[in-house]
Amino acid sequence: MEILKLNQISPDQLILLQWGFAKITATMVYTWFIMALLLFFSWLATRRISTGLHITRWQNLLEVIVSTIRDQIREISQDNPDNYLAFIGTLFLFIALSNILAIIPGYVAPTSSLTTTAALAICVFITVPLYGITKRGLLGYLKEYFQPTFIFFPFHVMGEFTRTLALTIRLFGNIMSHEKVIGVLLAITPLFFPIVMSALGLLIGMVQAYIFSILAMVYIASATQTHEKKHGDNPLKQK
């Protein structure tokens, strides 16, 4: 927050290096930083992984995180979570880490840039039909667009785009607005309130990471679940 001026609403506007048309912006640098951090910690955690009774602290932490994500996915999709664990878990870990590190001075969360959140939302936008097609086949997936009648086709297509836009703007707006609010408060009440707001920012960052991955999972689940399966779950309807 210190390296950005108040009227720069995105870290994209902070260009560190430039050759011709190729620019290195602060967003890219911090994204690489988070990727390196995640890679390093996962290497550290899985270095001496074991199935015995005595496990390392890192493995314990990793097991807690992975099993929590698996439980959440299983609750929503009512399905084997291993199919979705890699995608949803990556989304969650990346967004959560990039939001939480915002308490470090000099760091700007890459999620406070519209380009990063748009990239993440486009990943969801592409992945949802992929999972739907692999699970139900091309025709079965496309048939969902014409439910209940063919009149609803444009609304389904519009819904795909608007929910991608909503994912983008929600994450960007929350994180960016929080940085700006802290910046404004620093000018008005310099000592106490910015600290309280930073603590609130940690909560908001975690909640936004949770919501982004949960919404991605809900979209995937709605694309993969078949109507036959829904009726099959209800034993009364089979009789």
Next chain:
Amino acid sequence: MDSLTVIAVVSIISAGGTMALGALGPAISEGWLAKQAVSAIAQQPDAQNTIMRTLFVSLAMIESIAIYCFVIAMILIFANPFWDHFIAIAKGG
């Protein structure tokens, strides 16, 4: 008034109006949602996990409306395209 002044006045007033009106609806509906969720948890404490998850997701959905308004207000104040356009014209002319 020249065009720059008009743009500045309209931008500032509409940024304030956007935030005021845009925060009104989400505030009311979030309060209503939280009230319903709390009473639902009080009636069925066993279903707390499901209710909390649905509550968070719905809160985020409603909150995003206020966030859209905030983004519009920020663009109007800090990254106004019309303002930049007329500043460029004034500098060139």
